[in-house]
Amino acid sequence: MSTIDHPNTEATSAEARVTSDPVLVSDVVRSDRLLLADNTVKNHVIAATGVSLVPVPLLDLAAIMGIQVDLMHELCKLYDVPFKEKLVRSLLTSLAGAAGTVVAMATLTSLAKTVPMLGSVAGAAGLSATAAAVTYATGRVFIQHFEGGGSLSDFDPVQFKELFKAKIKEGAQVVKSFKPKSTTNTDQTAQTV
Template sequence: MDLRTLQAEKLIREHMVVAMGAGLVPIPFADWATTLAVQLNLVRKLAGLYGVPFLSGVAKGLIASLVGATSVRGAVTLIKLLPGVGWVMGGLTASVVAAATTYAVGKVFQKHFEAGGTLQNFDVQAARKVYESAFREGQTLAEADQRPALDPYERLRKLHELHQAGVLSAEEYEKLKQQILSQL
C-alpha cells in the first residue's frame, strides 16, 4: 500500500468515527444533515489528497444519490421519533448506519480517485456495487466500535469534534451537550 492510500484509509476511519457521533444526535433528521456534512468533508479531503478539483455542489449531489439507496436511514430516523426508548434505539442504530455509509462513501471515492476519476466523470450506477460491499464492511467495523460510542463521555468528546470541525453551530453544540449532560 502506498503512502497516499494509507492517508486515504486514515481519513476514512477518522470521518467514520465522527459520523458515528453524528448518528447519535438525538434530533430526528438532524443526524442526516450532520452525517452528510461529515461525508462532504471526507470527499473534499480525499479529492485534495488525490489532486482532484472539488466542487461542493457536485459532490453533495453525488453523495446524496449514492447514500439515498440506503433506505435503512429513513427507518432509523422514524425509530428516533418514538417517545422514550426511540432515541436510544434509533440513536444506536443510526450511529452504525452513519458510520457505515460514511465508510462506504469514502471507499467509493477513494477507489474512483485512485483510478484517475474526477467528480465530473463519477458514475453513481457503476459505483453502487462498490458502495454496497463497502457499506457491509463499514457496518461490521462500526458495530465493533459501537460500545465506546455509548459512553456519555465519549459522546461528549465526539460532539466536541463535530463542533470543532464546523459541522455543528455553537448553539447546536450547547443544546446537544446539555442533553447528554442531563443524562449523567
Template sequence: MADKSTQADRVIDNHILWSMGAGALPIPIVDVAAVTAIQLNMLKELCLIYDVDYSDGFGKNLISSIVGAGVAKVGASAVKTIPVVGALLGGVPMVVLSGASTYALGQVFKSQLQVTTVLSKFDMSGAKEMYKDAFEKGKQYVKDLRDRVGFGEKPGTPEADDNKGDQTDGKKDSDNSADSKQTTGDDAVFEKLRILGDLRDKGILTEDEFQQKKQKILAQL
C-alpha cells in the same frame, strides 16, 4: 512518509467516528443532516489527497446518487420521534448505519479517486454497486473500529458549515442561497489550504507533504 492510500484510510476512519457520533444525536432528521455534512467533508479531504478539484454542489449530488434516498438512515432517525423509547431504539442503529454508510462512501471515493482526476467522471453504476457491498461490510468494520479506538470520546469535529443554513428560518435561506453557492477562485484556494492544514494537524500529512501540496495550491492564486 505515508502514501496516498494510507492517508485516505486515516481520513475515512476519522470520518466514520465523527459519523457515529453524529448518528447518536437524539434529534430526528438533524442527525442525518450532520452525517451528510461529515461525508461531504470526507470527500473534500480525499479530493485534496488525490489532487482532484472538489465541487460542493457536485459532491452533494454524488452522495445523493450513490446512497439513494437514504431510507435506512432516515428510518432509524424517524424512530427517534417516539418519546423516550425512540431515543433509545433509534440511536443504536443510527450509530451503526451512519458509520457503515460513511465507510462505504469512503471506499467508493477512494477507489474512484485512484483512477480519475476529474470528480464528474465517477463511474456511477460501479460506484452504486460497490457502495452496496461495502455498506454490508461496513457494519462489522464500524463495530471493530469502535472497539479498537474506544468509541465514546469525541474526536475533533470537522467543519459542517453547509449544515448551518438548515437551522435558520426560510427567509434567511432564501436571501442567502445565491451568495452561499457562489465561491470565487481565491475562496476555493483558501478552502483547500484550510483543509490541507487540518490534514497536517491530524497527522495524516507530513510537514513535507503539506509544504508540497501547499505550493501547488498557492500556484492557483
C-alpha cells in the same frame, strides 16, 4: 587480489544489492497517500457514529451529509481533485440512492427518535451503525475511483452501485471491530481457578 588493493569491492557489491530492486517514488507516494486516505475515512466514520446522538430527527441526517461532504473535501485535497461542493452533494445523494434500502433505514431510525425514551435509544443505535457503514463505503468507493485517475466530473454512481453496497456491508463489519470486546469477571475468574 586482496581487499586492500580494492577497498571498494565490498561497497560495490553492497551498492549492487541496493540498486538491484529499485523502489519507484510513485509507489512510495501512492502508499503514503493510501495510508492518509484510510486514516481520513476512519476519522470520518468515527465522527459519523457520534452524529446519532443529535436528538433532533432528520437534523442528524443533515449532519451525516455534512461529515461525508467534509470526507470528500479531504479526499479531493489528497488526490489533487478539484472540489465542487454542489457536485459532491449531488454525487453523494445519487450514490446513497443506489443503496435505497440503507437510506430508507437511516431515515426510519432517525424518525424513531420521535418516540420518547426507547425510540431515542433505538434510533441512535441504529443510525450510528448505518451512518458509519455508509460513510465507510463512500470513502472506499471514492478512494478506488481517485486511485484509478478519476475525478468528480467523471464519477458515475450507477457504475459503483454494487461496489458501494458491498462496501456498506464491509463497513458494518469494520464498525463492529471498533467496539471493545467485553469480558466478564466470571470468565476471568474461571480461567484463573
